[in-house]
Amino acid sequence: MNIVVAMKQIPDLQQIRIRNRKPILDDVALTFGNIDKNALEAGVQLKEATGSNLIVVSVGTEALEDTIKEALAAGADEAYLVLDDEIGDMESSSSARLIAEAIKKIDDVGIILFGEGSGDNYSGQVGSRVAAILGLPQAGYAKSININGNIATVTRSLEDCEEVLEAELPIVVSVIADINEPRIPSVTQILKAGRKPKEMLELDVTGDSMLETISNLAPEMQRKQIEIETIEKLLKVLENEGLLRR
Amino acid sequence: MAAILIYSDKTKLAFELLNAAQLIGKNTDLTIKAVSINNDEQAEELAAKGAETYKIINPELNLADTGAMASALLQTAEKLDADIVLLSSNRRGKELAGRLAQVFKAGCLTDVKSMQTENGRIECVRNVLGGATVAIQEIISDKKVIAISPKAFPAAADEVGGTINEYVVNIIPSGIKLIETRAKAGDSVDIEAAEILVVVGQGVESQESLPAIMEIAKNLGGEVACSKPVATDKKWFGEERILGLSGKICKPDLAIILGVSGQVQFTVGIRDAKTIVSINNDEKAYMNQMADYVLIADIKEVLPELQKAIG
Ligand SMILES: Cc1cc2nc3c(=O)[nH]c(=O)nc-3n(C[C@H](O)[C@H](O)[C@H](O)COP(=O)(O)OP(=O)(O)OC[C@H]3O[C@@H](n4cnc5c(N)ncnc54)[C@H](O)[C@@H]3O)c2cc1C
Numbered sequence: 001m002n003i004v005v006a007m008k009q010i011p012d013l014q015q016i017r018i019r020n021r022k023p024i025l026d027d028v029a030l031t032f033g034n035i036d037k038n039a040l041e042a043g044v045q046l047k048e049a050t051g052s053n054l055i056v057v058s059v060g061t062e063a064l065e066d067t068i069k070e071a072l073a074a075g076a077d078e079a080y081l082v083l084d085d086e087i088g089d090m091e092s093s094s095s096a097r098l099i100a101e102a103i104k105k106i107d108d109v110g111i112i113l114f115g116e117g118s119g120d121n122y123s124g125q126v127g128s129r130v131a132a133i134l135g136l137p138q139a140g141y142a143k144s145i146n147i148n149g150n151i152a153t154v155t156r157s158l159e160d161c162e163e164v165l166e167a168e169l170p171i172v173v174s175v176i177a178d179i180n181e182p183r184i185p186s187v188t189q190i191l192k193a194g195r196k197p198k199e200m201l202e203l204d205v206t207g208d209s210m211l212e213t214i215s216n217l218a219p220e221m222q223r224k225q226i227e228i229e230t231i232e233k234l235l236k237v238l239e240n241e242g243l244l245r246r
Numbered sequence: 247m248a249a250i251l252i253y254s255d256k257t258k259l260a261f262e263l264l265n266a267a268q269l270i271g272k273n274t275d276l277t278i279k280a281v282s283i284n285n286d287e288q289a290e291e292l293a294a295k296g297a298e299t300y301k302i303i304n305p306e307l308n309l310a311d312t313g314a315m316a317s318a319l320l321q322t323a324e325k326l327d328a329d330i331v332l333l334s335s336n337r338r339g340k341e342l343a344g345r346l347a348q349v350f351k352a353g354c355l356t357d358v359k360s361m362q363t364e365n366g367r368i369e370c371v372r373n374v375l376g377g378a379t380v381a382i383q384e385i386i387s388d389k390k391v392i393a394i395s396p397k398a399f400p401a402a403a404d405e406v407g408g409t410i411n412e413y414v415v416n417i418i419p420s421g422i423k424l425i426e427t428r429a430k431a432g433d434s435v436d437i438e439a440a441e442i443l444v445v446v447g448q449g450v451e452s453q454e455s456l457p458a459i460m461e462i463a464k465n466l467g468g469e470v471a472c473s474k475p476v477a478t479d480k481k482w483f484g485e486e487r488i489l490g491l492s493g494k495i496c497k498p499d500l501a502i503i504l505g506v507s508g509q510v511q512f513t514v515g516i517r518d519a520k521t522i523v524s525i526n527n528d529e530k531a532y533m534n535q536m537a538d539y540v541l542i543a544d545i546k547e548v549l550p551e552l553q554k555a556i557g
Contacts (some may be wrong), residue, residue, distance in 0.1 A: 128344025137421040140341035164426040210353025210387040224538040
C-alpha cells in the first residue's frame with residue numbers, strides 16, 4: 001500500500017519582516033508548514049505500523065527540489081513533485097487539482113494525509129477539494145488514525161466533541177498539531193534524503209483564477225502602550241475605564 | 247431570482263450567517279435562503295428570524311459525511327438558484343467549504359472575519375501569512391463559497407415572515423461511518439463569549455498559580471484562556487482555551503495577558519480586544535507593544551496581590 005502525504009512549501013514565518021505594512025518575502029528561507037510536518041509524522045507512523053511505502057506529493061516553485069529533502073529525511077520514501085516558478089501564490093483550487101492529478105499516477109493509495117491548514121494561508125481547503133476530485137471519503141481534524149486491514153479508524157476533534165469515524169480505504173485525512181510530535185531526522189537520514197527517488201511531473205499548471213487579492217498588509221496597531229508600575233494602579237485605571245465590573 | 251444560501255450545523259452560527267447574508271443582499275435583488283439539516287428546532291429558530299428556511303430531514307444524511315453533506319448542499323444551491331453559499335468557519339464548516347466549493351466549481355475563502363459589500367461585490371477580510379498580514383480578497387468566479395469565522399457578525403434580529411419548507415435531496419454517501427461521538431473531556435468553556443479574558447502564557451511558571459488565576463477570572467466575570475504551548479506542551483488546559491491562529495480568535499472588552507511573548511500566531515487571536523493589559527518581566531516582549539497597559543513584573547510576585555484585590 002502507498003501512503004500519500006501532501007505538503008506545502010511556505011516561507012519561514014519567523015523570518016518575515018514587515019516594512020511599510022508590507023511583508024518582505026525576499027531571502028526568506030522556505031520550509032514546510034508545521035502542521036504539514038505533523039501530517040508527515042502521522043504518515044511515517046502508519047507506514048511503520050502497516051509496512052507501507054510513503055510518498056510525499058508537493059506543488060511549488062523550483063526551490064521545492066531542495067525543500068523536499070526535509071520530508072525525505074523525516075521518513076518519506078519518495079517524492080512526486082510538480083515544479084513551476086510561476087507557482088507563487090497558487091490558489092487552493094489549482095493546488096488541489098495538481099495534487100489530485102499527481103495522486104492519480106500512484107497505484108494502490110491507501111490514505112492521503114494533509115495538515116488541517118497550511119502554515120501561511122491556513123485556508124484548509126485543499127484536502128477537502130482533493131477528496132472531492134477523487135470522490136473519496138474524508139475525515140478532517142484527526143487526533144489519531146488507525147489502519148486495520150483496509151479499514152481506517154479516525155478520531156477527530158471538533159470544537160465541542162470528538163467523533164470516531166470509520167471508512168474503507170482509500171480515505172483522505174487531515175490532522176491537527178496535537179496528533180504527534182514530529183521526529184527530528186538523524187544525520188544519516190539527512191544524508192540519505194538526497195538519494196531518494198523524486199518523480200518530476202509535467203502537469204499543466206495554468207488554472208482558472210477564482211480569487212483576487214485586493215490588498216495584503218500588516219494590521220495597524222494603535223495601542224496606548226502605557227507603562228503602569230503597580231497592580232493597584234493598574235486596577236484603578238481599568239476601573240476608571242469601566243472595564244471591571246466587580 | 248438569484249439567492250444566497252446559508253448553512254451551519256450550529257444554530258448560533260447560522261444566525262450570524264443570516265446577518266452576513268442580509269449585509270450582502272442589501273440593495274441587491276438577492277434573496278436569502280437558509281438550510282437546516284436534521285434539526286427541526288433549528289429550522290423553527292431560523293424561521294423565527296424571518297428566514298425562508300429549507301428543512302432537510304433524513305437520517306441517512308450524516309453530518310460527519312462531508313462528501314454527502316457537500317452533495318446535499320450542492321443540490322439545494324442549484325435547485326434554489328443560489329450562486330453564493332455562506333458556511334460557518336468552525337471545523338465542520340471549514341471542512342465542508344472546500345468540498346462544496348470543488349463540486350460547486352466555486353472559488354472559496356475560509357476564516358473570513360469581516361466583509362465589505364458594495365453593488366453585489368463582496369470583499370472578504372482574512373488573516374494570511376500566519377496572521378502577520380490581513381488580506382482583502384474577492385472571489386471572482388460566478389459561484390462563491392464563503393466560510394465566516396464564528397462571532398465575525400452579530401446574530402440576525404428576530405423578524406416576521408419566516409417560512410419552513412420541507413425539502414428533499416438525494417443522499418450520496420461517501421463511505422464515512424460515524425462510530426461514536428464523545429463529548430469533549432474537560433470543560434466546554436466558550437472563551438469567545440467572554441467579555442474579559444485572563445490569559446496564561448508560558449511566563450506563568452508554575453501550575454500551582456492556576457487556581458489563583460481561575461479565581462481572578464471568575465471574580466471578574468471572565469474566563470481563562472492560554473497560549474498554545476500552555477495547552478499542547480504543558481497540558482495545563484484543553485485546546486478549547488487556546489488563543490491564536492490555531493486556536494480561537496477573541497474580541498473581549500478586556501484581556502489581561504500573563505507572561506506571553508506575543509508571537510504573531512498568538513496575537514492574531516487577541517489583537518481585536520478593546521483593551522489589552524500585558525504583564526511580563528521582559529520589557530522588550532513584543533506583547534507589550536500590542537498592549538494598552540503594561541506592567542513589567544514577575545507574575546509570581548504580582549499574582550498574590552492581584553488575587554487579593556480581585557479575589
Ligand atoms: C503554524 C503555527 C501556529 C501557531 N498557532 C498558535 C496559536 O494559535 N496560539 C499560540 O499561542 N501560539 C501559536 N503558535 C506558537 C507561537 O509561535 C508561540 O510559540 C507561542 O505563542 C508562545 O507562547 P508563550 O508566549 O506563552 O511562550 P513564550 O514565547 O515562551 O513566552 C513567555 C513569555 O513570558 C515571559 N515570562 C517568563 N517568565 C516570566 C515571569 N516569571 N513573569 C512574567 N513574565 C515572564 C517571557 O518574557 C516571555 O515573554 C503557533 C506557531 C505556529 C508555527
